[in-house]
Amino acid sequence: MSLKYCQAPDCHTYFTKDRVKGQKGNKTNQTRRRSHLLHGEFCDTRCQDNWLSRYATRAVDHFGRLNKVKHLTEQNAWVKDYDYRSYRGEADVHYFVNRITNERRPLTEQQYNDSNYTLNER
Numbered sequence: 355m356s357l358k359y360c361q362a363p364d365c366h367t368y369f370t371k372d373r374v375k376g377q378k379g380n381k382t383n384q385t386r387r388r389s390h391l392l393h394g395e396f397c398d399t400r401c402q403d404n405w406l407s408r409y410a411t412r413a414v415d416h417f418g419r420l421n422k423v424k425h426l427t428e429q430n431a432w433v434k435d436y437d438y439r440s441y442r443g444e445a446d447v448h449y450f451v452n453r454i455t456n457e458r459r460p461l462t463e464q465q466y467n468d469s470n471y472t473l474n475e476r
């Protein structure tokens with residue numbers, strides 16, 4: 355299991371016992387490393403907010419700023435959902451549901467987990 359570094363610029367400045375690392379007499383406060391990070395990048399919500407506070411505007415400018423109202427229509431109202439059944443030893447049932455028409459269409463678990471797979475018109 356590989357550890358990844360928290361990407362918050364100030365992670366090492368927050369004082370917690372688990373951030374203190376190093377040889378006796380030469381300990382420093384260090385950036386956290388984790389096998390699982392929030393959004394794959396941050397050790398906790400404070401660090402997530404630290405990054406967002408510093409970089410959110412640049413990130414939005416980079417990936418595209420919304421400059422007009424978006425409208426929910428039948429063509430873009432598909433969201434993924436599932437019925438949780440694994441608690442009783444059955445497979446969970448994954449599906450798309452249209453938030454306007456309430457139509458349901460079945461999904462495989464693989465399609466459910468594929469963040470690029472959508473029925474929505476873009």
Ligand SMILES: [Zn+2]
Nearest residue numbers: 360365397401
């Ligand atoms: Zn952190």
